[in-house]
Amino acid sequence: MIAGIELLNLTLLRFPVCFKLHMTSITTLKVVLPDHRSYPIFIGAGVLDQPELLRPFFAGRQFCIVTNTTVAALYEKKIYELLVSNSPGAQISVVRLPDGERYKTLETLNEIFDVLLQDRHNRKTTLLALGGGVVGDMAGFAAATYQRGVDFLQIPTTLLAQVDSSVGGKTGVNHRLGKNMIGAFYQPQAVLIDTDVLKTLPEREFAAGLAEVIKYGLIADADFFSWLEANIDALNNRDPQALVYAIRRSCEIKADVVGQDELEGGIRAILNLGHTYGHAIETEMGYGTWLHGEAVAAGMIMACELSVDLGWLDPDILTRSKDLLLRSRLPISPPPGMSAEAFMKHMSVDKKVMDGSIRLVLLQGCGKAVVTSNFDQQALVSQLRKL
Amino acid sequence: MIAGIELLNLTLLRFPVCFKLHMTSITTLKVVLPDHRSYPIFIGAGVLDQPELLRPFFAGRQFCIVTNTTVAALYEKKIYELLVSNSPGAQISVVRLPDGERYKTLETLNEIFDVLLQDRHNRKTTLLALGGGVVGDMAGFAAATYQRGVDFLQIPTTLLAQVDSSVGGKTGVNHRLGKNMIGAFYQPQAVLIDTDVLKTLPEREFAAGLAEVIKYGLIADADFFSWLEANIDALNNRDPQALVYAIRRSCEIKADVVGQDELEGGIRAILNLGHTYGHAIETEMGYGTWLHGEAVAAGMIMACELSVDLGWLDPDILTRSKDLLLRSRLPISPPPGMSAEAFMKHMSVDKKVMDGSIRLVLLQGCGKAVVTSNFDQQALVSQLRKL
Numbered sequence: 001m002i003a004g005i006e007l008l009n010l011t012l013l014r015f016p017v018c019f020k021l022h023m024t025s026i027t028t029l030k031v032v033l034p035d036h037r038s039y040p041i042f043i044g045a046g047v048l049d050q051p052e053l054l055r056p057f058f059a060g061r062q063f064c065i066v067t068n069t070t071v072a073a074l075y076e077k078k079i080y081e082l083l084v085s086n087s088p089g090a091q092i093s094v095v096r097l098p099d100g101e102r103y104k105t106l107e108t109l110n111e112i113f114d115v116l117l118q119d120r121h122n123r124k125t126t127l128l129a130l131g132g133g134v135v136g137d138m139a140g141f142a143a144a145t146y147q148r149g150v151d152f153l154q155i156p157t158t159l160l161a162q163v164d165s166s167v168g169g170k171t172g173v174n175h176r177l178g179k180n181m182i183g184a185f186y187q188p189q190a191v192l193i194d195t196d197v198l199k200t201l202p203e204r205e206f207a208a209g210l211a212e213v214i215k216y217g218l219i220a221d222a223d224f225f226s227w228l229e230a231n232i233d234a235l236n237n238r239d240p241q242a243l244v245y246a247i248r249r250s251c252e253i254k255a256d257v258v259g260q261d262e263l264e265g266g267i268r269a270i271l272n273l274g275h276t277y278g279h280a281i282e283t284e285m286g287y288g289t290w291l292h293g294e295a296v297a298a299g300m301i302m303a304c305e306l307s308v309d310l311g312w313l314d315p316d317i318l319t320r321s322k323d324l325l326l327r328s329r330l331p332i333s334p335p336p337g338m339s340a341e342a343f344m345k346h347m348s349v350d351k352k353v354m355d356g357s358i359r360l361v362l363l364q365g366c367g368k369a370v371v372t373s374n375f376d377q378q379a380l381v382s383q384l385r386k387l
Numbered sequence: 388m389i390a391g392i393e394l395l396n397l398t399l400l401r402f403p404v405c406f407k408l409h410m411t412s413i414t415t416l417k418v419v420l421p422d423h424r425s426y427p428i429f430i431g432a433g434v435l436d437q438p439e440l441l442r443p444f445f446a447g448r449q450f451c452i453v454t455n456t457t458v459a460a461l462y463e464k465k466i467y468e469l470l471v472s473n474s475p476g477a478q479i480s481v482v483r484l485p486d487g488e489r490y491k492t493l494e495t496l497n498e499i500f501d502v503l504l505q506d507r508h509n510r511k512t513t514l515l516a517l518g519g520g521v522v523g524d525m526a527g528f529a530a531a532t533y534q535r536g537v538d539f540l541q542i543p544t545t546l547l548a549q550v551d552s553s554v555g556g557k558t559g560v561n562h563r564l565g566k567n568m569i570g571a572f573y574q575p576q577a578v579l580i581d582t583d584v585l586k587t588l589p590e591r592e593f594a595a596g597l598a599e600v601i602k603y604g605l606i607a608d609a610d611f612f613s614w615l616e617a618n619i620d621a622l623n624n625r626d627p628q629a630l631v632y633a634i635r636r637s638c639e640i641k642a643d644v645v646g647q648d649e650l651e652g653g654i655r656a657i658l659n660l661g662h663t664y665g666h667a668i669e670t671e672m673g674y675g676t677w678l679h680g681e682a683v684a685a686g687m688i689m690a691c692e693l694s695v696d697l698g699w700l701d702p703d704i705l706t707r708s709k710d711l712l713l714r715s716r717l718p719i720s721p722p723p724g725m726s727a728e729a730f731m732k733h734m735s736v737d738k739k740v741m742d743g744s745i746r747l748v749l750l751q752g753c754g755k756a757v758v759t760s761n762f763d764q765q766a767l768v769s770q771l772r773k774l
Contacts (some may be wrong), residue, residue, distance in 0.1 A: 271411035
């Protein structure tokens with residue numbers, strides 16, 4: 001049945017196929033890309049209990065599970081057994097990275113290469129990224145660059161990774177002078193999103209993931225934003241049905257945008273709502289002090305505020321966004337004491353800066369984002385000076 | 388005129404356009420690839436004296452010349468002025484790497500990122516790889532991974548880089564456990580091959596480049612091999628006309644193969660004739676002790692010998708290859724004392740190994756290479772045991 005899902009020509013499979021396997025409902029989306037690089041996203045409770053899902057994506061008999069020490073204790077054994085049950089003669093290596101954004105560096109990346117080479121993995125090996133965004137970004141970049149590119153699967157274990165970083169092929173590491181400055185666009189063979197793993201996710205990390213979910217409503221779907229307002233309590237209680245819907249709709253929007261603009265030449269940049277401000281916060285505080293989603297939450301509110309200041313956005317949307325983020329236990333303002341100077345310094349090395357004028361993702365309505373440097377840049381300075 | 392060269396549908400422009408610019412004859416070849424990634428190779432004496440050639444390839448106003456300390460002293464000023472004359476308001480950074488294969492590492496790569504970030508290069512920057520294969524591989528990999536990919540130009544200054552590494556988009560660095568184990572396929576916007584720069588190339592490096600030139604004859608063109616036998620003295624004397632022809636024919640063959648198989652899924656691997664043996668030699672001796680071309684020369688003879696042992700190749704071709712390499716002042720046997728065990732150890736981690744049986748590039752005639760693991764592997768062991 002999986003193999004039967006058709007590749008639709010350059011558009012997202014908007015009406016996901018649902019089917020039963022072992023009595024579990026799995027939703028399948030597809031990121032549609034040229035050159036045979038399209039890939040499925042499997043979403044549901046118990047995805048990782050279904051070895052058949054993985055089988056079509058095994059190119060060889062070598063595997064390397066890349067995870068971190070925290071996630072390894074919870075799910076490494078499950079993935080290991082999944083591999084063995086699919087491929088009894090498999091050669092399986094495991095790399096357990098230290099947990100945290102501050103380890104997302106070239107040095108840590110080299111630890112993955114060390115294991116791959118020590119264990120003599122060849123070009124037919126498959127990497128499995130088991131963890132949150134940091135693990136996914138690093139394992140993906142390792143896959144992109146090991147022997148100039150090998151297969152990899154994303155198995156995201158945080159809400160943020162499930163709705164954002166595991167889909168779309170952005171991989172990379174940080175540099176001491178900037179976040180995500182070294183990396184590649186490199187697509188996985190498949191993404192396996194098992195909502196069951198969210199049961200073990202700490203509350204603060206769960207909230208950080210909700211920030212990106214809310215972002216999708218703001219940039220692309222006013223109805224989804226309203227749905228989130230109505231269902232935020234169910235999500236906070238991790239109601240399985242609500243979770244599957246929120247994750248599916250987030251991945252649909254992301255897959256649609258990525259399918260249109262894989263290399264972020266244009267529209268893809270709308271996915272960065274709040275991220276330019278957010279990266280400045282993360283850099284100023286030191287990676288990992290604020291979680292990425294927390295910084296994005298505060299950054300989204302700053303982007304909404306600037307949009308209101310410019311007269312582009314109804315102030316009511318700003319108010320509703322603040323309310324929704326607060327109900328999601330997320331910050332709605334930058335860290336106390338972070339100065340205008342600190343923002344300007346960090347924002348000017350951000351990737352969104354082109355030839356001297358700052359480009360930002362701003363809103364012209366709920367569900368309507370634009371990427372532009374065509375705004376009164378003095379309004380940005382004024383906004384920051386008020387801090 | 389340059390812009391008027393037509394993109395031919397997935398085949399090499401086999402009859403290069405010659406035209407006059409400033410009284411100099413420049414040959415233009417094209418590597419034809421999908422997704423608007425085709426690019427020209429300009430070949431001739433004085434290519435670097437023609438700023439017009441470069442102009443179409445400038446995406447922005449930021450440039451970073453990546454070179455090494457040796458080449459910087461000879462040609463950095465020329466390139467700097469070429470940039471200024473094209474783009475008077477240009478922001479130009481320079482990275483001078485230490486010279487040598489042993490610096491082709493992730494650590495040295497990070498020095499390029501340091502400069503790019505300190506000088507606030509954005510996604511519209513263009514990197515210029517000015518140097519030999521090491522500089523080209525590292526600058527290309529930096530371009531592939533800085534902010535997930537920026538433009539770059541190849542300006543090869545060694546014969547080896549001009550006929551091999553600057554064309555085809557293989558970029559990367561070495562790892563202590565293997566050569567070129569970390570990298571990406573990433574194509575330049577253009578390659579500028581100025582035969583004038585070969586005037587300053589040391590004799591040993593020139594010979595190393597000839598090894599790759601001879602390789603093209605052996606793998607793909609018996610007539611070219613005969614031409615080389617007839618013209619090796621002219622090449623050794625660096626006769627400009629002979630050089631331009633040898634480089635052009637080498638680049639034509641390489642561009643043709645790369646256009647057919649960019650990611651080395653199949654036929655591209657024939658370009659690695661002698662390289663599996665050669666990499667073993669380089670690894671055993673320590674990178675840089677033998678030049679890459681020297682190791683490839685000895686490796687090609689070993690591949691010819693094995694082909695003869697298997698009964699696939701006329702022994703006369705082996706004899707002629709040895710003669711031609713000797714006349715090019717190249718080694719025709721591995722380093723004295725290098726054992727069968729050393730070869731086997733290093734060859735088994737080579738990228739050409741797939742699932743346990745060794746794949747090699749072997750010859751079934753002059754100009755007829757095959758990539759195969761379908762040969763009597765014991766013949767390889769016997770060959771090495773004779774060392």
